[in-house]
Amino acid sequence: MINNKEIHTQFIKAESKRLGFLSCGISKAGFLEQEAPRLENWLKKQMNGQMSYMENNFDKRLDPTLLVEDSKSVISLLLNYYPSEIQNTDSYKISKYAYGQDYHFVIKDKLKELLFSIQSEIGDVSGRAFVDSAPVLDKAWAAKSGLGWIGKNSNLLTQKVGSFYFIAELIIDLDLEYDHAVTDHCGSCTACIDACPTEAIVAPYVVDGSKCISYFTIELKENIPLEMKGKFNEWAFGCDICQDVCPWNRFSKPHKEPLFNPNPELLSMSKKDWNEITEETFKAVFKNSPLKRTKFDGLKRNLNFLK
Incomplete structure (x- = not known):
């Protein structure tokens, strides 16, 4: 029953x-x-x-x-x-999320x-x-x-x-039927560890948040340490490297949420467009976007660091 x-x-x-x-x-x-x-x-x-x-x-x-x-x-x-669709290849990169x-x-x-x-x-x-x-x-x-x-x-x-x-x-506050954990399927793969340019994955399953590109480009409020120069692989906001290289992401399928669709301008922006971005364009292209978290000044700091 x-x-x-x-x-x-x-x-x-x-x-x-x-x-x-x-x-x-x-x-x-x-x-x-x-x-x-x-x-x-x-x-x-x-x-x-x-x-x-x-x-x-x-x-x-x-x-x-x-x-x-x-x-x-x-x-x-x-x-x-x-x-x-993802950003054009001649562009500074932002995390897909x-x-x-x-x-x-x-x-x-x-x-x-x-x-x-x-x-x-x-x-x-x-x-x-x-x-x-x-x-x-x-x-x-x-x-x-x-x-x-x-x-x-x-x-x-x-x-x-x-x-x-x-x-x-x-x-x-309701009792329900509970699910069980599944097994780990990373096996001997180290693709994410090998690909991280700042060596933020300090051991399997351990990420030093203070070394992550996402941390530097979003969370850090002061200047990015100079020793990180040349290690960001063109990421201006966030980073998807450890996800992009993960073999399981071969099975990613496009979302069906209209609100997650990008402003068409974002996908076509070149490095030149990013470097010339004004506060007005920033507010128009990234209206209601997670990029508002880093603010215009934070984004400019990140872009200047990538030059």
Whole structure:
């Protein structure tokens, strides 16, 4: 006989599919035992660089029941952002996740709709939506929920669609049926480690965030260290190298989310266009884009560093 937990779980997974999510996995909310020593060690070695927010809310980061009162389940969701077209080859590069509109808003709307559907169908269910905006270990929960495994480049990988997707969560006070972790399929491959120009992947499964091109071009607020000159491979915002070389990304398929489609001007911009970009053009081309995070001055700093 089908029980309520099973009915509710099936409903949530069907709704997530209807809303355009790539996949949905569910875990029991609780303390992440395996992640605790890893996170502590990573912070101790200062691999977070100037990302001091990573040191805040250590306990909440490891236990969602401290973050959301009476939480029982962590619903992890993936949303594909792999583009159908990429920038022209004579261009400074930006991460593919930043081609379209800011994912925070796009996904938050979908999560709110999913929570509303759950409440309409099931009744009095409380919860909170998270998109990279609170102390939640997204990749750890997605892996625990069977959506993939954490690869040597520390990204969540799947055999079917690679790694070009966003991860988000809905943490709710409802008991559901829980999924199980999948096995690691990196094998003896070291493509990501070998390809990283700044040697940020310091050991398999360990990324020193303070050495990553994404960190330098987005998170770092001061001047980029001169010893990094010539190592950025033309990346002006973010970096996709460790994903581009991953064999599992052969299976990436273009997304179907219109809001992630790039401004056509972005795809045709040459290095000359980037170097001559004005604040006005920046605001027009990157309206509602993740690039707003680095601001016009930050982008100019990155571009000047690449010259």
